[in-house]
Amino acid sequence: MEAKEIINLQKDYFQSNKTKSIRFRIDELKKFRKILKDNESLLYEAIDKDFGKSVYETYETELSLIYHEINTAIQKVKSWSKPRRVGTNLANFPGKSRIYPEPYGNTLVIGAWNYPYQLTLVPVVSAIAAGNTVIVKPSELASNTSEVMRKLINENFDPGFLYVKEGGVAETTDLLNQKFDKIFFTGSTTVGRIVYQAAAKNLTPVTLELGGKSPTFVFPDCNLKTTAKRIVWGKFLNGGQTCVAPDYILVHSDIKEKFLVEFKNQIVKILGENPKGSEAYVRIINKANFNRLVNLIDKDKIFYGGETDEEKLYISPTILTNVSFDSKVMEDEIFGPVLPIIEFDNLDAIIQKVKERPKPLSLYVFTKNDNLKKKIIDEISFGGGCVNDTIMHLTNPKLPFGGVGFSGTGNYHAKAGFFAFSHMKSVLYKGTWFEPFLKYRPYTQLNLKILKWIIE
């Protein structure tokens, strides 16, 4: 179906008020969960074709998050959508005030390829829970997962309510030329700008989940083994193709040598001597990204790894040392299994360097020292992050997930996701038995005095 045709169907569907019913939303979410459950083998098969990703990792980093979102939404949607009672000021006596979370209406969700299921479907869950219709545009780069999402959704849902439109730039541009009531985009900062500009034409609200270079601070007092283990896991998960992956390490010079030794040990322990043959090690999505990453590996700076295989789209876990902020690898988000290590002595100077760059999506700090944790969290603006861990903040549904500045705008997950797809409609209910004379003329000095006395 063409973009115009689907949006027209979805406009009519929303106008029918069907999606406003909480029962309807819960039933559709239950149906969605059942479809995913019944077809898990297709989902595993497709992602394996796209990335060579194991069943375990697919469940751990994709499906578990979607099921959790669906279950939470089913459980909570009634309370999230309840009108909220708020107090009423004296000027509005006698009155009461309510805030109604209402669905925006017709929404568009554009997904990225690196976690194709959860990045595309978690926002869809939020959009359904909030009572919207949804057009979903998965990334064409993960073509098998895109196709399976189309098949499962389009064969089971009314296209007026939920529909997958597959395609690349041309199809997405077509969609962006339509008028939506909300656009939710996950992807690069560059395309985020294109989406924002298209949305601006219709003053459509957006949530932009973008990327960036996420710094990781390692201090001498950290628990060395756990620090290395957690960074290895977060960095090399999904072959480093994770928006919140540690992009580069800022390690204090007092611990640099020990950290490098332990980091290497943990790579071998977690990923094996030769990750190439391991099902736990995901390959690079395509040739273009493979070549981009190979160009970032400065052979003179390799401390560990650096093995590449174009045929298999394989890049071994690679650590680069003696890197500075001016190195090529420090220009853009790496988005692959290459990890530059920058050494520092002067914390204020290194914080300043981080602050001179675009605000990161994530930041991680490894230390036991509360003053250091506080200093970094207070002084650097970033989307979200962890103290003494990597990535795991996004698995706590009580923490809204999103970026700031160039790493994004708005946030989602569970309740935050529901509100990302809801407009807060404020209504004042007024009683009619009293009307303050001060609202009206005559504008006398005495009335002004009384008004000032009340206000001040």
Ligand code: NAD
């Ligand atoms: P991308 O920006 O290239 O593509 C994202 C989506 O936009 C795809 O569906 C694609 O078809 C569409 N698109 C691409 N070019 C377009 C154009 N010119 N006009 C309209 N639509 C277009 O991003 P990607 O390569 O899929 O994902 C990698 C990027 O996404 C990284 O920067 C990563 O950090 C970021 N990311 C962010 C998050 C997050 O939650 N913040 C999650 C995953 C990925």
